[in-house]
Amino acid sequence: MARGRLRIYLGAAPGVGKTYAMLEEGQRLAAAGSDVVVGFVEPHGRRPTAALAEGLETIPRSTMEYRGATFTEMDLGAVLARRPQVALVDELAHTNVPGSRHGKRWQDVETLVDAGIDVVTTLNVQHLESLGDVVRQITGVPQRETLPDEVARRADQIELVDLPPELLRRRMLHGEIYPSDRIEAALTHYFRVGNLTALRELALLWLADRVEEGLQRYRAEHGITTPWETRERIMVALTGGPEGDTLIRRAARVTARIPGSELLALHVVPSDGLTHGDQAALDTQRALVESLGGSYHQTTGDGIPEALLQFAEAENVTQIVLGASRRGRFSTFLRGGVGHRTIQRSGPIDVLVVTHEHAAGATSALRLPRPSSATGPRRFWTAMLLAAITLPGLTALLVLLDEHVDLALALVLYLLAVVVIALVGGLVPALLAALAAGLLANYFFTPPLHSLRVERLADVLALVVYVVTAVIVGTAAGMAARRTYQAVRASSEARALSRLATAMMHGQDLPTLLEQVREDFGLDAVSLLERDTGHAAEPRWYIVASTGEHPPERPYDADVDSPVGDDLTLAARGRPLSSDDQRLLGACAAQLGMAYSHGRLAAHDAETGLRAEAEHTRASLLLTASRDLRSPLRAADEALNSLGARTDPKEAQLLGTARSSVSRAVQLVSDLDELSRLHAGALDLYLRPVDLDEMLTAVMDALGPGGHTIRCSLPEQLPDVIADAAVLTRVLTALAAEAQRHSPPPRPPRLTAETRLGQVVIHVTDGTDAEVQDAERATRPSRTPDSLALRMARDLTETMGGTLETVATGPGFAVELTLPAAAPRRR
16 A cells, blocks of 8 residues: 655744645645545634635544543544545644553554555644754743654655744734733743744754755755755865864854854775874864764775765765865975865865964974885884894995995995885885985995095986985885785785675575674674664664674664665674775675675565465365365255255254355355465456446345345446456355344345545445444444455455455444446446
């Protein structure tokens, strides 16, 4: 059954005209031909509102007693039984009287929507749960009736009913909102101009967020990536450096100057793992962003400018705030900084570069070179120690062999040392060793000795060539070390993914796969979490599988998490992971998500197969049983009929009971055979227009003498139905027999029909009167069982393209048979 649509008229305060707008919409829909009923409307004594409800069918309210007082509420069961196209339900945030089916009216409305009924309702902004504290601060009045924002956000359409504060106060003075004895108190307290203006702004801002969600969906569906400046979004880029706090506060000031703007913070984790932000600093900056009303985000990218711009385009960012580069001029000259490259590629997005005390040139403090992640800190410092030992030792040895050493030999030996250092520690130690060796060769082996001055041009050229050669060799060695690191890293990642994929192919269960992931990454505990997709305001998570001690139960309890989809995530607790490890963990999480999905599909397929096999076995048994029982039952029926009449009353009664039981068993076997043929697809149908008046005559004849006691009431202009005449006769006969069997002796069953939205609806009920139903409802349950005859009638009806539903109107038997109506006959 398709879900109905929910439309909300949202107001900033009572009296703006929400109920009036809802009733106007109901009248418009009714005039357009829709089936509209009033489920619950509270006009609050306002005559124009009450007058607008006239002409619309109103479902009577249910009366309830609570603590000695009488209350009326919407009769949810009556609305569901009426099954209109559209139901008008006022005051969505209303709290029902204790003892109702649901505690809140919005739960009643969701039941109607789930049943396929469109609902038009009303809501004041002060009843939204997220705005309760703000409304209390503004008005001084706490809100006892609240509505989860998620309920309102799920609405298919929200329309703001707005009035300026002055006009709303004028309506209050004219007595159009509250009675005269409450006007003065309302105007001096809740309905002050400042209060109404603030509530109006709250409603507009909340609705703007709702419109923004729809705009983002539209942009995603249509593949629009260029920013639309419908709303200013300022994004600040964070590196984890000490300048982050300055950038956040600068971006927050820019956001504060633009009403309705939004602050976002983004940290990019490079996928090559060459740079790492200070996690403690990032946590502090995240808290600062959230305290200023912004949101914190993190992404991974091959290049920082590309990742920044991709995120900005996805989130429709209009301004990017960057910090001035902390790199020196030489590094910036060799390769433009992040700010420069971002500005070049930003397109329509504005980029604001903010200077700070940590920018290049702002301080003269000496900073040590940072170890390359291609070799690791251990190898970096090993190479530096090797240079500190090798170069002085080699120099001392060459000085001792002064008679046999010239400048050329010294430079060659120094070059060999530089190559070894480069292979151990990478580029930075090699460059430092090359410069140090050049200075040593100049001081000890270039005339004039023990001086940095060079007299001969050949020696100058030799030293220059040596330094250039050493730089080139060191660079090549550093690049080779980096490529080696990347190759080893790629090989390790491929090996880990291959092990996981092999374990999945061998059918390992999820806990075993998670244990393998935990061992590969050296974590303490890992769990696969699934989010409950229900309508709860706060998301709930469930552990699908876990391993290790104290596995995280929610994503925000984990040290690192990797989302697999909207409702599945891999959460881990243990050591911090590098960006490379996080990327690899994301790939493993994707494979685990696939394993979980495949497992669920396999279980579903197995369950479906078992059900299909059981259904096939059941159908075969029914078909065999019906065939085997047919002959004995016919023989028993013929034998009972051949006994003739009995003069003894007791024997006659027993003979009549036996005949009736055997006849019913024969009919039961026939029904089983008919169901088997229907499910096997062996039932041929001839659909054509059928006259119900003629059909009822055949039904009464099929029921025998008792059939003529059924009360039939058909409209004069009732159209024909599209059905198979023989099958429809069988269906109506079975339903009439069931109704006859459940009817009290003095009351015959009833059969009525009506036209509804191009369909003919046939009602078959027992003889229980409406007054009796109301009196017996509390003491007797519904007597409409899902019998074999009713099931056969439902299956046959659905085969003809119709529906058969049980109507829960009380303790009696009541069903609705709906069939397509035929076109009117031409005369």
